Amino acid sequence: MKSRSKSMKLLPYLLVAPAVMILTIFYIYPILYNVYLSFFTWNMRGPMKFAGLNNYIELFKGRDFLGILSNTLLYMVMDVTLVMVLAMLLALFLQKNTFINRFIQTLSFTPNIISLISVSLIWMWLMNTDTGLFNYLLSLFGAGPVGWLTDKQVALFSLVLVSVWKSVGFNALIITSALGSIPAHLYEAAALDNASKQSVFFQITLRMISPTLFFLILMNIIGSFQVFETINIMTQGGPANATNTLIFSIYKQSFEYYRVGYAAAMAVVLMAIVGLITIFYFKALNRRVHYR
Amino acid sequence: MSSIVLENVSKAYGDKSIIKGLNLTIESGSFTVLVGPSGCGKSTTLRMIAGLEEQTGGLISIGGKSMNQVEPGKRNLAMVFQNYALYPTMTVEKNIEYGLKNNKVPKAERKRLITEIAETVGLTKHLHKKPEFLSGGERQRVALARAMVKKPAVFLMDEPLSNLDAKLRQQMRIELIELHKKLGATFIYVTHDQVEAMSMGTQIVLMDGGRIMQEDTPHGIYNEPRNMFTSHFIGTPPMNILEIARSGGILSETPHGAKFFGFRPEKAKFVPEPGLAREEMLELDAVLSSRELLGSEVIYKAGLAGGQSVAVKCFDCPERSLEPVKLYVNKEHLFFFDAQEQRIPADGSRAGVTVPSIGSTA
Numbered sequence: 001m002k003s004r005s006k007s008m009k010l011l012p013y014l015l016v017a018p019a020v021m022i023l024t025i026f027y028i029y030p031i032l033y034n035v036y037l038s039f040f041t042w043n044m045r046g047p048m049k050f051a052g053l054n055n056y057i058e059l060f061k062g063r064d065f066l067g068i069l070s071n072t073l074l075y076m077v078m079d080v081t082l083v084m085v086l087a088m089l090l091a092l093f094l095q096k097n098t099f100i101n102r103f104i105q106t107l108s109f110t111p112n113i114i115s116l117i118s119v120s121l122i123w124m125w126l127m128n129t130d131t132g133l134f135n136y137l138l139s140l141f142g143a144g145p146v147g148w149l150t151d152k153q154v155a156l157f158s159l160v161l162v163s164v165w166k167s168v169g170f171n172a173l174i175i176t177s178a179l180g181s182i183p184a185h186l187y188e189a190a191a192l193d194n195a196s197k198q199s200v201f202f203q204i205t206l207r208m209i210s211p212t213l214f215f216l217i218l219m220n221i222i223g224s225f226q227v228f229e230t231i232n233i234m235t236q237g238g239p240a241n242a243t244n245t246l247i248f249s250i251y252k253q254s255f256e257y258y259r260v261g262y263a264a265a266m267a268v269v270l271m272a273i274v275g276l277i278t279i280f281y282f283k284a285l286n287r288r289v290h291y292r
Numbered sequence: 293m294s295s296i297v298l299e300n301v302s303k304a305y306g307d308k309s310i311i312k313g314l315n316l317t318i319e320s321g322s323f324t325v326l327v328g329p330s331g332c333g334k335s336t337t338l339r340m341i342a343g344l345e346e347q348t349g350g351l352i353s354i355g356g357k358s359m360n361q362v363e364p365g366k367r368n369l370a371m372v373f374q375n376y377a378l379y380p381t382m383t384v385e386k387n388i389e390y391g392l393k394n395n396k397v398p399k400a401e402r403k404r405l406i407t408e409i410a411e412t413v414g415l416t417k418h419l420h421k422k423p424e425f426l427s428g429g430e431r432q433r434v435a436l437a438r439a440m441v442k443k444p445a446v447f448l449m450d451e452p453l454s455n456l457d458a459k460l461r462q463q464m465r466i467e468l469i470e471l472h473k474k475l476g477a478t479f480i481y482v483t484h485d486q487v488e489a490m491s492m493g494t495q496i497v498l499m500d501g502g503r504i505m506q507e508d509t510p511h512g513i514y515n516e517p518r519n520m521f522t523s524h525f526i527g528t529p530p531m532n533i534l535e536i537a538r539s540g541g542i543l544s545e546t547p548h549g550a551k552f553f554g555f556r557p558e559k560a561k562f563v564p565e566p567g568l569a570r571e572e573m574l575e576l577d578a579v580l581s582s583r584e585l586l587g588s589e590v591i592y593k594a595g596l597a598g599g600q601s602v603a604v605k606c607f608d609c610p611e612r613s614l615e616p617v618k619l620y621v622n623k624e625h626l627f628f629f630d631a632q633e634q635r636i637p638a639d640g641s642r643a644g645v646t647v648p649s650i651g652s653t654a
Contacts, residue, residue, distance in 0.1 A: 188344050189377040193391035193438075194365025203390070207381035290381040 031271070037264035044258050055265035064241060071156060072245040076224040078160045083220055084213070086164065087171035094176050105176070108169030120233035123162045124149065149235050152242040159230050159243055171216055178212035179205065210289045218281060225274055246270045294355045294445035294478050295320040296341060301350030303336055310336050311502040314350070323472045323479040325493035330484055333502040335450055338482045342371050342448050354446065365394065369446035370439035374454055376431045378423040384434050385419040391442050409441045429460045449481045453488065465492055486526050490514070498522055520552065520633035529557050529591060531627070532602035540598055542574060547636045550628040557591065557605035559625040562617060574626065576619040578602065580612060594619065
């Protein structure tokens with residue numbers, strides 16, 4: 001009896017062991033190793049040299065880093081705002097189940113299944129300053145040309161545009177299904193309560209789908225920090241570092257300049273930022289979300 | 293001042309007609325119950341009065357004003373939904389306040405009204421909870437409070453008690469009757485439950501297949517059914533209806549055109565009423581086949597010779613074994629119906645019964 005109860009005590013640990021092992025090998029160990037690396041100078045080949053906080057000091061003293069950081073945050077804010085607002089509008093429009101709406105829904109979802117490489121290449125052509133379609137269309141109205149990917153002021157926004165184009169359909173799809181799950185009788189009760197369209201939208205619709213919006217916004221924030229392919233293919237962080245973000249910079253520093261310790265320190269900073277934003281986001285908004 | 297008039301109202305979804313040429317006047321201050329089997333159009337009628345559904349044809353007016361172009365929120369009515377339709381994201385207080393806010397009632401006034409109404413329906417200690425933390429009965433009260441706080445001229449209720457358990461339902465029935473008396477507003481109440489209709493309504497509108505079968509007081513609808521549908525729908529168990537042709541000539545004389553006759557289960561007796569001559573009674577040979585004990589009353593099912601069967605309800609009577617019996621029905625209590633299932637007034641003794649008016653049945 002005694003040995004049996006002992007093995008019963010072990011059973012839960014046994015059951016979670018595989019998951020814990022996978023998490024440890026693929027998540028926890030790399031994170032810790034990354035933090036460890038950030039205290040060293042290393043070029044991937046030679047010996048590792050302990051550097052203390054030098055990588056971090058260099059990071060915050062360097063002029064580039066602040067620019068990179070602000071690019072990253074600016075990209076995040078623009079991307080998340082545009083995606084959510086447009087997806088919301090599209091979802092509201094798609095609520096009516098007509099042929100046109102189903103067609104548009106399919107159409108708007110399609111970019112989501114195309115690989116980012118192809119997307120980047122196509123948009124690179126569209127946005128080409130001299131031969132791109134956009135500038136050609138603008139020229140018809142006597143406007144432009146715009147240096148979509150070559151103008152410092154515009155390039156980051158152009159990348160946001162690609163990201164928005166790719167993810168609006170997916171976000172709209174999720175919001176549409178959330179909208180569809182709002183019981184019709186709530187709208188009827190609101191109609192009898194003499195509620196204006198605005199009030200219905202803000203007091204009922206928006207609040208009923210708040211868990212979905214909360215989730216989507218968080219996913220989009222995290223996703224926007226990870227933007228890489230479009231930058232790598234379309235701008236390489238340029239012009240003049242205007243589209244250089246943390247992730248791209250980390251990649252460059254470690255795999256092109258072999259400054260592994262410096263890149264690792266940057267990764268630690270990125271992790272801290274994402275973590276802080278997530279914690280803040282949960283603290284600030286979670287209590288305002290209505291969970292059924 | 294807030295009587296509701298429906299003139300020739302019809303409703304169709306596509307080519308499926310739900311309501312056909314409905315004419316109905318609901319008196320101001322009445323407790324009118326729309327009752328009928330599911331799919332009879334009672335809810336649709338209510339929703340058209342509310343403005344949640346637009347009628348395909350006809351005119352709906354409240355207090356003499358046409359409501360055809362008026363939005364639901366501007367009709368001076370409130371509705372209690374079957375599933376309450378409380379706003380799940382708002383607290384009880386906000387739920388009650390929402391309609392007032394939309395009607396631009398000043399904040400201080402809103403506070404006062406909410407406090408008052410919460411007191412009335414006993415919700416004061418729940419004001420800051422969300423509906424999901426309330427019991428069914430409490431949610432029901434919130435729904436009522438939300439309707440009452442607007443002080444509407446007309447209350448619309450769509451099966452508001454059907455989600456409550458039997459005991460609470462009975463309690464709420466009484467509370468609604470009292471509420472109606474207190475507020476003096478017009479209540480329109482939709483239910484499929486004839487007990488609710490009979491116990492609460494001052495006026496009952498019985499519907500079937502998108503038409504009004506009978507519009508009457510509870511007393512009238514029970515005692516003077518105008519057609520077989522009414523006699524069958526109202527009453528537990530329903531009225532016994534027998535085909536004259538299959539009854540083996542037990543009736544010596546029948547009114548002209550009669551095809552069916554019927555009597556209420558409680559009118560059938562096991563012993564002849566004292567002082568009643570033989571020819572004043574209908575005598576039936578029957579075999580009791582089942583027995584339901586319901587406390588103060590017993591309901592028997594009895595098979596007749598021609599293969600038809602009747603229910604017999606008796607109060608305070610000793611239990612009988614299931615065996616052949618004789619049943620006696622005072623002929624005064626017989627109802628006759630023609631081939632169209634419409635009531636035929638029996639004879640001079642039934643003066644006061646009129647042939648159903650074309651308006652409410654056709």
